[in-house]
Amino acid sequence: MNNNMLRVIWFVPPAVSIAASWEASDRVELQSRQTLSSDEQFEALSSGAMDAAVTSMDNVLHWNLRPGPQDFVIVAQIESTTPLSLIGRSKVQALQDLEGASILVDAPENGFVIALRALLGEAGLARDAYSLVPVGGVKERFQALVDGQGDATLLGPPFDSLALAQGLVTIAGIQAAYPLFPGQGVVVRRTTLLNNPALKAWIALLAQAVRGIGGNLNKLESALASQSMPASAVKAMIDTFPTTLVPSVQGIELLIAHRKQLGLLGAEASYASLVDTSLLK
Template sequence: MTSHTLRVMWFVPPAIAVAASWRACAGLSVETSRTQSSDEQFAALLDGSVDAVVTSMDNVFHWNHRPGPKDFVIVAQVENTTPLSIVASPTIKSIGDLSGAKILVDAPENGFVIALRAMLNQAGLNLPDYTLAPVGGVKERFVSLLKGDGDATLLGPPYDALAVKEGMRKVAEVQASYPQFPGQGLVVRKSSLFSNPGIQMWLKNLSESIALFPANLERLRNSLSSEGLPEAAINAMVKSVPASLTPDERGVNLLIEHRRLLGLIGSDATYDQVVYLG
């Protein structure tokens, strides 16, 4: 049997990928690596050192406007939503208090930060009412916030719960403002879909793993608990298991609307242009 290798890069393993790892996929070897930023993911897809990334689906809108192949597509949504919170130093009690704040981000023009900027816009705050300081992915932002390198950042499980445990304050939740906010997607270069059968093989494995729920929820909880994650993070990750890998059209359109609101490139894209279901 021909063996295929799929190299996947992510910030934190999504719950459905943890479940998929329990099942052997004949003829497929999945190699995973952790990233420190979405820019690193972009570069890795560009130079071919990885085949796919789990990342904010918003990244595709910006990546397709950067110098490069402009063939980035979303082939799956691996979380029904990514729980995200604005977490800040204890002195900040509301979004309005972020006027003049230094906000730690992955990248200022793509990714989850766009939802944060939309929330600030709704509160009457726009650049330069605050500054955006790129420091890296979720772990890097968590560490920088605790060190006092900035006033606030956007965090998801497990780092939001860990930050609160360390004395930081949860100021607002993205899902409270945008209930249809979508979770992370699996992003590839369109050309890779035709050159690497491992992508479709892994998607099939992920889809079949979804069918195992809710019977295996306790096993998933135990697996995440063995990694030392706090209960709040485990609850959020378990709830993130999607009912389907098909990217939610309402969620993708919400991302486009946020870009339109902020006057960012990529706001002219459509669902059919950025989502490829084969």
Template sequence: METEKIRVMWFVPPLLALVANQDPQAIAVHAARNRSSDEQFDALVAGQVDAVVTSMDNVIGWNHRVGPRDFRVVAQIERTTPLTVIARPPLRNLHDLRGANLLVDAPDNGFVIALRAMLRDACVASDAVRLTPAGGVKERFDALVAGHGDATLLGPPFDSMAQAAGLACIASVQDTYAEFPGQGVVVRQGGAANASVAAWLRALERARQRVRESAEVATQAVLAAGFPDAVAAAMIARNPDSLRPSAEGVALLIAHRRSLGLAGADNDYSSIVDDLMIGQYMGGQQ
């Protein structure tokens, strides 16, 4: 019986964590919802948490900030993170975003990098839009609905909630970049809580296998957390084939930074993912 505990921060509880929580052998998880990726960074640096669930691009950005620069991804817990560009009327497409105020978590790391790449591909210059930090997905949803910005990136369930409120879906990250990866579990290398992270990853791997074997088990875990059926189905569809971060997905993140001239363009898989740590934790099962 694993008796360790782990302290985690996330924007929205991920499916595998919800399923793992039903396992009597699972490690005790002390979870907190964070309001921004900066909050996650600060908590990891201060040792207030052992791991965060976040955009894998954050590792690239965080390792170029003043600080410890020892952040690594140790698992990818969803096949992809669905991201939709939601805009207020009358904006209808990416070209309409010229001159717009875009609500973001952070301007230089995270999911915003994919949005900036999409704008570049649509020939919208970086200086043609304004990036306004507004926090995590819930905070950005609230700000957009309240009229504090023109558009933002949202994921489930906030994307559908925004459309129900009369806002428009004008583009999808997945439609543009099919290899876009899901969120990762991020830790600091050599942390004192490595044993706890290992126990949690083993619990997440057992959960991943249970989701693959029984959609009903996964659905009940999501419903018990207060999410509707539609969210459960969407989460189950994103269950990864492995907890090992996708090489294609990581390469896409690096390519986006290279195309935008951002720090981290010279990164490779090993500077983002701690593959040795994954092998040790998962015992070759990933």
């Protein structure tokens, strides 16, 4: 394989990667692919078909316990938080209205759904009070909800705004409940971390984009708007542009605390066991 090539799989191109693409580099050739689900990301990294995934950092807590390589690690955090809204049909006005509901998810045991399960539990809904129905990534969940295949789902920009334009309603916000909720991370296998020079080069470009964004905000806003994103989605991506790529200690501790609260595997993990910041030094 070309030593300059890095294959990345993500749900939506992150804003910091768009900004990093403006800087030419002969050290990295980025090949990206949109994913349908976190399970697809797990398989792609496990098989070596892809080198890195931009994904919920909670996934690492679960992926390292699944049958497989069990050597996944977070090397960077690429947004300050992932704006997530619980969007539902108009009949759902409050969390308690989700008793007996079908909630559309990417995967029921890992990812953003863990924060949602914690939120529902705090609202008094036991795990058997609702159904979690896997339908795939954010684009797939948006379409399934619009098509009436479920009662609610978690959506982020731009799909939350698109859903509201379709007459759906906001039930709750993850950030309102958990202000320290972290953004997505760059997840790789430790073998990739040690042996892929293109990964190091890409992380360096991302860090350069973070340092230089002050003079490029208008350019980034125009780039996002050119993708036909609603203005609210563009604003959300600008507002959550990272000030550092170092994964948030408090954010990851919140993810671990949610697993402990729910009695899920992975609650024994620690920041040190999940994160490697060697590429950020």
